[in-house]
Amino acid sequence: MRVLGISGSPRRGKSTDRLVHEVLDSVGCAVEFVSLAGKKIAPCSACLGCVKDNICKIKDDMGPLRDKILAADALVIGAPNYFSALNALSHCFLERLCQFRHRDCLSLAGKYAVIVSTGGIEPEVPAAMIEKMLPYYQIKHVGSVAAQGAASCFTCGYGESCSTGAVRMLHGKGVEITDEIIPDLGRQPDKIAAARALGKQLGTLLGVVV
């Protein structure tokens, strides 16, 4: 059994990556983590080039991921919230899965998926969007977990005075940015526990004996 974790966050090692790892670390079988950070993944161009053979013809970093996705028995998909939606990198990745569903060929049918999502204010939004995509592929949804991540406004250098950023939205005017108010996965033990529980549940569904 093999589980592929994919994080669509462009920031390596931040909350989305960490939440994907929490799930992967609890599965109990062979896992692989792929960060989409820095990868060039174009949106689906609706060229219909994949209709006959289920192989996308766009030449970019999605190509090498194709075989990994097909070889995996389950996917852990992670995405952050950008402007109350999936971030574009994650969306491009998910659009390109379209190559796996044509005519009678649903190459991802029967695979399991755990979804994790993050957001500075509304972390559950990306998970809800990805959940809606899974039925198109007949991927079986195991569960989702959403955790608060640190918006970059906390570290941009202007967070305390900026009237438009997440710091003001969350804490109001005049707040001082200290480590304690910067959202961190480590201070959300319920989310970590939920991610680990989903990892274990996935392992059980895959028949992994620990």
Ligand SMILES: Cc1cc2nc3c(=O)[nH]c(=O)nc-3n(C[C@H](O)[C@H](O)[C@H](O)COP(=O)(O)O)c2cc1C
């Ligand atoms: C361009 C941009 C737009 C964002 N928009 C939202 C938003 O609308 N709602 C929200 O809850 N968080 C928003 N965020 C905050 C991110 O979701 C948050 O920082 C999340 O932790 C990012 O994931 P990461 O920690 O893995 O990088 C935004 C961040 C960026 C960079």
